[in-house]
Amino acid sequence: MELWEITWLTLKVSASAVMVSILLGLPAGTGLALGRFRGRRFLMALANAGMGLPPVVVGLTVAIMLWRTGPLGGLALLYTPAAMVIAQVVIALPIVTGLTAAAVQSLDQRIRLESLALGASTGQLVFTLWREAKLGLLAAAMAGFGGAISEVGAVLMVGGNIKGQTRVLTTAIVMETRMGHFNAAIALSALLLALVFFVNLVLTYLQQGRRP
């Protein structure tokens, strides 16, 4: 029963983090790819650097922000699944943003011209670009999900690995290993790998379409 709860929470936290990252990262990455504004290259470098953010630094920063006396302490989110989602968003968002920008920027320049000439509004143009960049955007989502679900340092710091509340597969693996329960740790690892594979299998089928 506890295993089911841990697995479900793992999936729920990481899926929520990736959804938020896509909702923010897709428009941000597209803006970085298409925009012509001052500071664009700096923001691009920031997104690219963010792809390699050390999770413990993310965990520490989010913990300080959510600490009772911190700027967001009033929200009482520390040691809740919401805090874990926030930490995973900080990790996945630069990945989704950076890879979205790269995918949109590498599109054929004629798509913009052709769409505008066919009478596309700005919204229709953006959706067309996303559809044409589908392969790259799904790769961004997969990489974001991978970064989020495999993360352990930050979720341990802001979630606390509380049984029945914030324990997820990665933190449970760390705990079982520390206690010398290697069989349990190996079983949980196999479950985590299976979960990662299943989600990526679904996304890969979406990405590759009907191609055999």
Added chain:
Amino acid sequence: MTATVDWAPVKKSYESCRVLDIDKLMLGEGEILVVAGANGAGKSTLIRLLALVESADEGSGEYKLFGEPVNEGNRLALRRRLAVVWQEPYMFRRSVYENIAMGLKWRKLPDGVIAKRVKAVADLLEIEDLSQRAEKLSRGWAQRVALARALALEPDLILLDEPLSALDRQIRARLLAGLKPLLSANGRSTVYVTHSATEAAGLGTRRLLLAQGRRA
């Protein structure tokens, strides 16, 4: 009668290099303007400016399209009254049918009207397989689909940048014969860019010869 295009002067530079400098450009309703000139003469730049996908230099005059001065507020509405066939058209990663229907869907036309228009232009341009993937088409077939995509919009102004250049001479002559009446139908105006003197002779009611961005 309102001029379809009224623009004087038209200037465009890229990185301080002037690529287009035309004193006056006028095109009346139902007229076909054939634009000729060597590579780099500014023909494609002119098409991009007329199509409102690029802006002219500040030193240009006011661009009046269908009698309306172009501004940010009416740019989309005016763009939806014209159609373009680029020299190297892009085929979207979807079926030929969807490619031809795209602009019509963006204008939110009913499905029945879209199906009818797609069928009509496909028949005209001898496109039989509408279900095949457009991105896999040869350049010649892509040009046909691009032409169908533009004609399906039933535009008031059609801008054609060497639209049949990838087709062999026989097919080109046959398609052009079928196309000619459509280019000036119902008061439609056309700007037709071509390298071919034969094409130019058989088409235009007016000519513009460009050399290094200027009227030659």
